[in-house]
């Protein structure tokens with residue numbers, strides 16, 4: 380995927396994870412992730428609880444390693460790279476936040492899942 384696409388993808392993850400975590404969990408902490416994709420570095424500031432932080436770390440890893448030049452939605456991917464347990468958690472989270480953040484925006488931006 381392009382660098383621009385990569386940026387949209389991880390910002391979407393951030394938005395969805397933070398929405399879910401703030402509604403459901405406590406004890407969020409600010410963390411900073413250094414991402415790197417195709418020789419470009421990105422800084423991602425997050426405010427999540429420890430569990431969500433670990434889960435987004437996993438999702439970001441999957442995103443970084445996505446082998447598709449044109450990234451399909453994970454839901455329709457031929458070769459899903461998520462482990463079933465993690466996938467269940469992330470799919471639930473994305474669905475929850477997707478509904479609450481407004482479905483119209485999702486049609487445009489919600490390309491990951």
Ligand SMILES: [Zn+2]
Nearest residue numbers: 400404428431
């Ligand atoms: Zn959380």
